[in-house]
Amino acid sequence: MKVPMINLPAQFKNIRDEVWAELTEVFETQYFVLGPRVRKLEEQMAALANMPFGIGVSSGTDSLILALKAAGIGPGDEVITTPYSFFATVSAIVRVGATPVFADVDEVSFNLDIRKTKKAITSKTRALLPVHLFGLVCEPEEWRNLAKQHKLYLIEDACQAVGAKRAGYTAGGIGDFGCFSFYPTKNLGGAGDGGMVLARDEQLAQYVRMDRVHGARDRYYHDRIGICGRLDEVQAAVLVVKMKYLAVWNEVRRERAALYEKLLKDAPVTIPTAPADAYHTYHQYVIRAPHRNELRDYLRARDIACDVYYPVPLHLQPCFAFLGSGKGQFPVAEQLSEDTLALPMSAELTEDDVYAVVKEVRGFYAQRA
The missing domain is CATH 3.40.640.10 (Type I PLP-dependent aspartate aminotransferase-like (Major domain))
Structure with a gap:
């Protein structure tokens, strides 16, 4: 699918x-x-x-x-x-x-x-x-x-x-x-x-x-x-x-995020969480995943889109070298760049789509067990 x-x-x-x-x-x-x-x-x-x-x-x-x-x-x-x-x-x-x-950033909220x-x-x-x-x-x-x-x-x-x-x-x-x-x-x-x-x-x-x-x-x-x-x-x-549709679209995103959370809660990935006082609108649904690059390739090979936001933290971008920041200076941001993966998310994402994505995520880790 x-x-x-x-x-x-x-x-x-x-x-x-x-x-x-x-x-x-x-x-x-x-x-x-x-x-x-x-x-x-x-x-x-x-x-x-x-x-x-x-x-x-x-x-x-x-x-x-x-x-x-x-x-x-x-x-x-x-x-x-x-x-x-x-x-x-x-x-x-x-x-x-x-x-x-x-x-540096917070390791839970990013x-x-x-x-x-x-x-x-x-x-x-x-x-x-x-x-x-x-x-x-x-x-x-x-x-x-x-x-x-x-x-x-x-x-x-x-x-x-x-x-x-x-x-x-x-x-x-x-x-x-x-x-x-x-x-x-x-x-x-x-x-x-x-x-x-x-x-x-x-x-x-x-x-x-x-x-x-x-x-x-x-x-x-x-x-x-x-x-x-x-x-x-x-x-x-x-x-x-x-x-006119923004509020409805944002609510659908939240519903799909809740379904992801339900289906992934015992998977070997870290799912995004939001404080009780936050209305998270899930522009992206970003998990932390062991063997991130391998999972990304596995999903793409099965027609499940995914992406990395962001593969290189900004302090390590070559054009900002003049600022003098080096590797290891912002360890949380650097770790997130190595293990986060965005899964499909939009107001048009169906429940069947979410089930299909989660099935393949679980399949990847099952074969590594």
Whole structure:
């Protein structure tokens, strides 16, 4: 039985007519840049996280860059973040001229360990940049209090956690900024690249709005040096349709995760867990697996999709060698890179799909017994 990581064609089949209707209107009006659908999506995303301002941008990567720029972070500043995330989390810090400072992650949640983060704070630290990895939100009050105590910006990388919640907070609504990606494979994905910045402060939100259009406050009047970083109307047209289904889709992911947990509970793998106060949205369902690479190859040979997020921790990426981090410095992140494996997960994943995946996982370990 073939099981894909994510089934976007099946998703599109269910919303085809609504998407075509929105796209047709965009092309009929020829309103492609910063139109009414972008504004609607900005309002919806801000309301979802209980934040006052939403600014549609061109990608999740640019959402991070624009948030950092708006906060005035640049050369000489340090930003503490995780070595176990997608590349853009750290590259955005470098792109604004600041210095990434790594702290290791928690071995259960895979999120940035706040205890280790505290030890990494120096007089040069300007911001904390935790990632709500795979759809599990970091500890809200603890991170808010730490940022407040040291007068630091708190910038959430919520690119994998749209709609996720914890302790009364929604991802993107905890800190000064919440940064999102609408890459097609995300829980809320567009038809290409797209992103969103949520901001708590009106002036900082205005900086993001300006910087996404080359730093212009009005057309051809530039107070800042920004980028071309707008969310286009075509992407917003797709996203406002999908937004109506996000809550249902996230709940289905949680149901499939619960089935995985039930079926794998006595298998020789470590399954993801979430604290009681967390609403995990399972952007990825990531297990820790002995003989990870062999299991990956075994599953793929049987048409069961799987992937490794992430095979090389960021502090060991060649392009970040200038930061001076070496092997063994962040042992939890390094171990996760060696033994984690993402199994198929999407709102279109069926119960039969989950049973098929688990059957092959168990089959792999049975033959090694």
